Amino acid sequence: MDRTQLISNARNNLAGLGRGNLGVPLLLLVMLAMMMLPIPPFLLDVFFTFNIALSIVVLLVCVYALRPLDFAAFPTILLSDSAGFAA
Known part of the structure; x- marks a missing residue:
């Protein structure tokens, strides 16, 4: 070749x-x-921080939903969140 x-x-x-x-x-x-x-400790810290931040975002979406229609995108957010961290 x-x-x-x-x-x-x-x-x-x-x-x-x-x-x-x-x-x-x-x-x-x-x-x-x-x-x-083995993953370096700094990278583990970054992953843990991202995981906690994303969990807080999901929690705040639940808390500040005013109408039931505000939950329309919630299943998609929850699925992408859990699918991303399941791996």
Whole structure:
């Protein structure tokens, strides 16, 4: 294989990330690596802080909802929140 073929293959593979062909398997591998490999304490602190901040946002959405219609987006927020932290 010459250099132009290698570059075109790399571009095609990177373009597949945007379409979701490689994005999901790559994300799964990254999540598995995060579970297996040690994470630096600073990064753990960042993740814990983000988790607490997102939980406070969900709690405040519940507390400050004035009408039942204000909860229309709540299931989506809750699902994306729990799906993001389940991995």
